[in-house]
Amino acid sequence: MADSPATPERITGAQALIRALEHENVDLIFGYPGGCILPAYDPLMDSPIRHVLVRHEQGAGHAAEGYAHVSGKPGVAMVTSGPAATNLVTPLMDAFMDSIPMVAITGQVPTAAIGTDAFQECDTVGITRSCTKHNELVMSADEIPMAIRQAFHIATTGRPGPTLVDIPKDALTNEMEWYWPTDEEVQASLPGYRPNTKGHPRMIKEAAKLILASERPIVYAGGGILKARAAEALRELVELIDAHVVTTLMARGAFPDEHPLCLGMPGMHGNATAITAMQQSDLLITLGARFDDRITGKVDAFAPEAKIIHVDIDPAEQGKVRRPDVPIVGDANYVILEIIREIKELLQGGTRQADTSAWKSKISGWQEQFPMAYEPSEPGGPLKPQYCIEQLNKYAPKGTIVASGVGQHQMYTSQYWKFNDPYTWVNSGGLGTMGFSIPAAIGAKAAMPDRTVWAVDGDGCFQMTATELVTATLEKLPIKVALLNNSFLGMVRQWQEMFYDERYSSVFLDSANVPNFVMMAESMGCVGILVESPEEVGPAIQRANSINDRTVVVEFRTDATEGVFPMVPPGTSNSDLILHPTQSDPTRALQPEPKPIDTKLKDVH
Amino acid sequence: MAQTSDVSGARSANTSSANMNHHILSVLVQNRPGVLARVAGLFARRGYNIFSLAVAPAEEEGRSRITIVVDLDSAPLEQITKQLFKLIDVIKISELDPSRSVERELLLATVKASGPKLADVSTLAEIFEGKIIAVVEDFVTVSLEGHPDKLDDFEDLLGRHGIVELQRTGRVALPKLDRSSRHRSAH
Missing domain, CATH: 3.40.50.970 (Thiamin diphosphate (ThDP)-binding fold, Pyr/PP domains)
Known part of the structure; x- marks a missing residue:
């Protein structure tokens, strides 16, 4: 047979x-x-x-x-x-x-x-x-x-x-x-599906030349770096050209926050230096990012003097928002390595890199002048959410993965957590899906069972998907949840405060009363911990970190009046960013020259 | 397409298919269930306007060719073709410049006409090289194949007699043989 x-x-x-x-x-x-x-x-x-x-x-x-x-x-x-x-x-x-x-x-x-x-x-x-x-x-x-x-x-x-x-x-x-x-x-x-992974050699040469000629370069790193597993290549490029990097919400961790060349997150709630450096740069080396509206602010006013190198594997991203001077369709890792090769060749051939020292001292000036800032809690007053994130970060074991929901707590986490490793940040960037963090954290824990996984959640988000804590318990996927409870839909409340004359419509969740989150957590087999004062924060986090056989929910009662800053109001230019109210109004100093401010907020969304 | 001056003078502006902001995309796709829905859905979702659409099997088995006349007032052509090309079932997109392509369309119209009016319609059809397909007591159905501009003119003149029902196929187009049109393909 x-x-x-x-x-x-x-x-x-x-x-x-x-x-x-x-x-x-x-x-x-x-x-x-x-x-x-x-x-x-x-x-x-x-x-x-x-x-x-x-x-x-x-x-x-x-x-x-x-x-x-x-x-x-x-x-x-x-x-x-x-x-x-x-x-x-x-x-x-x-x-x-x-x-x-x-x-x-x-x-x-x-x-x-x-x-x-x-x-x-x-x-x-x-x-x-x-x-x-x-x-x-x-x-x-x-x-x-x-x-x-x-x-x-x-x-x-x-x-x-x-x-x-x-x-x-x-x-x-x-x-x-x-x-x-x-x-x-x-x-x-699949005759119609042939993704292009190799960038065009002529464009790669062109990019290398532009990079060496730039006096005010900024590397604009997006989520594509992580998708292409290009974090190492990115670091090599950045150190070769000695340029500062911004990491978008989707790229947090793609370049270490502790690196002296890292400026952190740009965009609507980015830090002042990252936003301003992009805004005033003469070359944006865009790697796997897509000029999202939350990054650019008002597109017409975005980085007006910058030439654009745009590396993206999706040809439709080229020119969708901002016309690139050098479009490169390809895999970020491949293209970055090719750009590095070209730059090295140019340098060996005698080309000299433009002097960026004036630009870099400008950047460090901004960093000193406009650090991320919030006011610490007053004695007996409510907790500051930023402080909770800092403490979570401080006590986090090496390699901790953080997942977040969507809203203020997400922005605080991206702003105040120091991301030093790729693939340690899980969040919903484009769609902004409330309730993302708990199931996403469970998925992350299932993939990396030896890592600590913290889900940072708000009281609104938590009530959307907390039911999956049962899954975490029964499937033995113990995650840790930091629930920042300010009794409000915080981000929506902030917008109503700033753009709707403090008329708070349907944003009060009353979640200091109902539900009882600790009981809710315990009913699902988790350990529930309530934290109300600053001195309890550290010990509660340490206790949560010491429990590894059960899911832990730590509820922090946080200040409802706290807002996320800096903020570029929707529809305005990145030059019009608003700093934290405690930072005396030095915003004008961030602008190249005084410009009339468009006070009418169009297209608020 | 040659047109006499009196005929072209009767063209109405708003229904003209010779609108300069229209562009023709000839899209070769895998002939699979839902492919038209994917293309139409993409246009709807991204806010691109379709002026006309014609679909039929192409030369190779398992392939269809979709001729889409797009309204470039709604979006830049580059974005439309790039987004379209992201559809897995789309194999090749040819951007056909109207001046470098041959275009054809078919029109069927039923007009209320009898007696001397019938003779008028018949003459009109004759001038345009159209055909009388069917005649009953008070109605006549005519057909005309040709360049969409010619169909526009014919439709205008026919309209004076009172069109009862009208169906146009939407244009189909291929590159002119003498000059090469721009191609975008998967390879």
Whole structure:
């Protein structure tokens, strides 16, 4: 008889699905079973793949994102059809905005029932078309291995992003002949997908020349550095050209905050030096960043004298917001290394780098003049959230991963935590998804079980996804939650204070009264700790750090009147930033020359 | 396309397909379920306006060609093509400059006409090299194939007789053979 390879092995679509995931080196799935995906959950029992059972499908999606954020591997979420699939929409969009590799697998009603408004039917591929990099409805068991291979290939190459494979129940139960498509077959099946990873050599030369000629260079590092695993290359480039770096919200940790050339975060709530240095630079060396509105402020007034080098793997980012002088489409790591090579060649050939010393002394002047500042708590007064973050950072074991929700606490964390290692910061940047931190922290913990994972949350965010603390407890993924409770939707409150005449509409959550967060935490198997005064902060954090077999929730009662500063008001120029009220109004000193301020805030969003 | 001066003078400005802000994209795609929804969804989501759209299988099996006339007032062409090209099913995009491409469109119109009016419509169709497809008591259906500008003119003149129903296919286009048009492809 024929050799074994010639003997087709007949297995079910469900078995093929799980085997395909194993072939893609999936070690962990976050999911929730239900009607149409049921067949896939049976062979999963016999697979080495671990399944983390969440409490809400949104949690599965965010956990998959957190897993991908810290590991670089695609996160996998598997849920059933209908409401389960729609519950995945938010994490899919979140992953799409932040270029997180993620593969979602959804059950679908049997092929014969599609289009009949069957029980738990929804048009999953239609609904998720605009929040995935690609999605596919598989119509037969045979198609499953190729669909899974394509989904992983597309999610992890080029600009990473979420993909979704929708599988009808009969495609899971029917038999097929097992096969595993080759790389060539996958390539051939996707004739329109050829991401360009190598930058154009002429453009790379051009970039090297511009960099050496610049007197006021700033490296504008974005999340693409982390996606391309280019932190080391970035550091080499920065030290070679001795230029300052700003790290965007998505790039915190891509360059060490402790490095003397690091200016920290730019943008709406960036620090004054990072914002002003970008604003006054003559060359923005943009690496894996996309000129987001939260970075540029009013685009017409953004870095008016700067030439732009724009390195991005997505050609559509080139010129979308700001026209680059040197566009380079390619993988950030590859392109940075090439730029380094070119610069070294130019230097060896006798080219001399322009004198940047005046610029650098200007920058250090700003750093001295405009440090990050807040007023310490008054005796007996409420806690300052910034202080809580500083203390969390102070006591954090080496390699601690921090995840955050969205709002003031997110900005405080990005501002006051010193990030010195890549892949230690997990947050929702583009979509701004409240409730992101707890499930994302669980995903991060699952990927890195030996690391301490802190979720920094607000009282608004916490109430959106705290139910996943049950998952953390039962799946033995002990995270730590720092809940900054100021009883308000803090960021919205701040905007109402600043832009709506202090008319506070629907922002008071009353969460010092209801719910009782400590009881809530304990009811879910966690340790709950309440902190109300500054002297309790350090000991509470140390206690939390010493508990490693249970999830800990530390609730800090913080000052509701505290705002996030500096702030570039929406729709205004980065030259019009507002410093913390305690810093006497020296904003004008940051401007190159006095300019009339546009007091009318247009497009407040 | 040659046009007599009296015919072109009758063109109405707002429905003209010769609008200078229109540009033609010829998009080669994988002929798979949902591909049209992906393209249309992208235009809707990013706020790009489609003036007309024509889709049909292309020369190679498993491929379709979509001819999209885009309104460049809504977005720069570069962004539209770059975003379009991010769709996995899009294989190749050719940007066709109207002056360097051949364009065709088909028009079907039913007009209320009988007696002497029928003769007028018939003459009009003859001048434009169109065809009378069907005639019943009070109605006549005509067809005209040609350059979209010619169809505009024909539609205007026909409109004076009272168009009951009108269907145009939207334009299809290919690069002119004498000059090469710009291509953007995956390779």
